[in-house]
Amino acid sequence: MDPSIAIFVVGSCVSFFTFYWVFNRRLAAAQTRRQAEQARRHGLRKLCFLDDLRHEAGLRAQTVLSTAADQVSKTPINADMLMRLTETRSMLQPLLPSTFLAEFDHIVRLLNRPPALRGSDLDSAFDRLARHVKAIATAPDRRPVRAPARLRWPSLRISLLRTAGDVT
Numbered sequence: 001m002d003p004s005i006a007i008f009v010v011g012s013c014v015s016f017f018t019f020y021w022v023f024n025r026r027l028a029a030a031q032t033r034r035q036a037e038q039a040r041r042h043g044l045r046k047l048c049f050l051d052d053l054r055h056e057a058g059l060r061a062q063t064v065l066s067t068a069a070d071q072v073s074k075t076p077i078n079a080d081m082l083m084r085l086t087e088t089r090s091m092l093q094p095l096l097p098s099t100f101l102a103e104f105d106h107i108v109r110l111l112n113r114p115p116a117l118r119g120s121d122l123d124s125a126f127d128r129l130a131r132h133v134k135a136i137a138t139a140p141d142r143r144p145v146r147a148p149a150r151l152r153w154p155s156l157r158i159s160l161l162r163t164a165g166d167v168t
Helices: 003-042 049-074 079-092 098-112 121-138 149-167
Strands: none
Touching (some): 049 079
């Protein structure tokens, strides 16, 4: 094999992978800047893993309560369903805020009432629970802290470079 062909192939591969690496780094940095700008413009926060986990836990609680409400409409609540609701609440306790847990407990108490006493209270409680689940997914936990003007831009640039480095 001719050495010039081997050099050409190796050089082409090296230049391709270098270009590919640089392009992906720039793309990740641009995407991070775009997301930061959207979050700043719309006042939204980037959801992290724990926020996603909280949202999923809220959706799961909503599903379990809906299933229990369907069962209670047909037959009285049984011990298995009460145990499942208790386990779900204990699983959610460290993840969700106390207002959500209070609403969860309120719905469980409503499910234990006779059907004639439940009325529209159950529907309004489910609506409030749905609003809590939506709030978990969209509301910021804390207000963003603004750095002094002279420190803002270098720290923003450094954080964007760190984020871009973590993405690739």
